[in-house]
Amino acid sequence: GENVEQHPSTLSVQEGDSAVIKCTYSDSASNYFPWYKQELGKRPQLIIDIRSNVGEKKDQRIAVTLNKTAKHFSLHITETQPEDSAVYFCAASRESGGYQKVTFGTGTKLQVIP
Amino acid sequence: DAGVIQSPRHEVTEMGQEVTLRCKPISGHDYLFWYRQTMMRGLELLIYFNNNVPIDDSGMPEDRFSAKMPNASFSTLKIQPSEPRDSAVYFCASSSLRQGRDGYTFGSGTRLTVV
Numbered sequence: 115g116e117n118v119e120q121h122p123s124t125l126s127v128q129e130g131d132s133a134v135i136k137c138t139y140s141d142s143a144s145n146y147f148p149w150y151k152q153e154l155g156k157r158p159q160l161i162i163d164i165r166s167n168v169g170e171k172k173d174q175r176i177a178v179t180l181n182k183t184a185k186h187f188s189l190h191i192t193e194t195q196p197e198d199s200a201v202y203f204c205a206a207s208r209e210s211g212g213y214q215k216v217t218f219g220t221g222t223k224l225q226v227i228p
Numbered sequence: 229d230a231g232v233i234q235s236p237r238h239e240v241t242e243m244g245q246e247v248t249l250r251c252k253p254i255s256g257h258d259y260l261f262w263y264r265q266t267m268m269r270g271l272e273l274l275i276y277f278n279n280n281v282p283i284d285d286s287g288m289p290e291d292r293f294s295a296k297m298p299n300a301s302f303s304t305l306k307i308q309p310s311e312p313r314d315s316a317v318y319f320c321a322s323s324s325l326r327q328g329r330d331g332y333t334f335g336s337g338t339r340l341t342v343v
Contacts, residue, residue, distance in 0.1 A: 203270075216332070
């Protein structure tokens, strides 16, 4: 089955600096890669996603890059703010038997220091 | 839409008792997922349904866990008998491939404590 590894597990950055979270996946059939943000005590929420036919996607201060050959994808947050502090999960999704099967990474706890 | 609705938000129960968690997916979503989240194991997929039919229950930890989806707007996850190691946050999520995106919408979760 699919295996998604996420690094680092914790990340502290100064406000205004950039943060990068990296994930690797094992199943070359995976074709959809969403990222979720989970604030303390709240539900995970989709913040950005990328499909395998695209190499990069940007939405204001966040961007995601995908390298299909190397089977890794990354989340980039620029000009970090204290409200970016949360746990971020990457995921890899593929079709299996006609259904989408999603595997989550183990999460990265991001702390933005004011 | 009110989003994915889960109840209860918090549940404290004694070991050996039956626990039932409830979920109402977003109207029109044909996929429903049950996840368990703990510090040690992260987000674990327990089971998911498509059009009310269980598709993959390989993540259900043992026979004490069961899930049903009697109709498109309601699902339950039952633990009987409950054990302290079942303490976790249980999330329900729904999605619809027909909407052209595969991302999930999660409910607010049920924090289960078994003492």
